[in-house]
Amino acid sequence: MTKKRRLAVSEPVEGASGKTGSWRTYRPEVDRGKCNECGLCILYCPEAAISEDHEVDLRYCKGCGICANECPKKAIVMKREEQ
């Protein structure tokens, strides 16, 4: 453990609250054939879990489905996670 802090100072860590990907029930899958790389899913993702080349970071994606709902080409499909 780090030395005792005098002030209540927090430091930024990637995935500060753990790997939130474990919350997911539905997994987004990108159909590269349909995707026209408009970037709307990147803009709309509340997690910032979609990278610039439209790869979903499944370690942090909570599976909310906003990207699939907002995709104008319907290139993202939500598939149920295997048990």
Add this chain to the structure above:
Amino acid sequence: MVERDIELLECGHRACAGCGLAMAARLMLKAVGKDVIIVSATGCMEVFSTPYPETAWKVPWIHSLFENAAGVGSGIEASLRRQGRSEKVVIIGGDGATFDIGIQCISGAFERGHDITYICYDNEAYMNTGIQRSGATPYDASTTTSPAGKHSFGNTRPKKDLPAIMAAHGSPYVATATIAFPMDMMKKIERAVATKGPCYVQVHSPCATGWGFESDQTMTIGKLAVESGLWVNFEMVNGEVTRVKKVVRKPVEEYLITQKRFRHLFRPVRQEEEIAKIQAYADRNAEKFSLDIKQQKK
């Protein structure tokens, strides 16, 4: 300049799936940039992003109490100005911290004319503590402290008109935005930060848990709120409304029926009278801001 690829809120925070607020925080930071000190009031935003000793913010961030965010912010601003530093001070509060608990500190900060930007993320109740009604809860919404039942249709009071109160303080720039129109929201926040003096931006951010809808519907509901006329996107410069988002209005029930907090208006029996009252609020908004797009043909 809005830098779209800059990401200052780390992923892996504790917001619910489909949280409108997490998106509001992300977009806000994109608009504000790195050169900022964020002052946060107690609320969902503070709780989900900074469980001690961790934080999802990559910019300086401070939290003190529920009621004094604007006071802390004005102190920081005064100190920065004294030191000749150029950082911007952005204060973030929920609708509870803004409309109810913190309003005297906000009023004080606006009256003293500090160079701050106050952003209120409006999810229309105290979501963090378990969906209690606030001054921003709309008419007839069912919350845990205004439950709908045999003798009640939920919240009995309409939403407080806080943008008008802030404009009455002589604020040079007051705006309302919604996360469903992200580019518009980023532009407004950017303008508020660039404007000298105390500015206020109120951001409509749907809450999947509190309002009761599927997590993928966040943006759809944000858009419906604007299209039904129950939320108005406008800009006020020196107290004058300069720009309004005009819409082809939809009936309010299209917005109400999507959410569990208004379910008692449709089931078991349809409450025509109550829906008509809510429609009247939308009509009043439409008249006040001339929301309706005029038809071209004669």
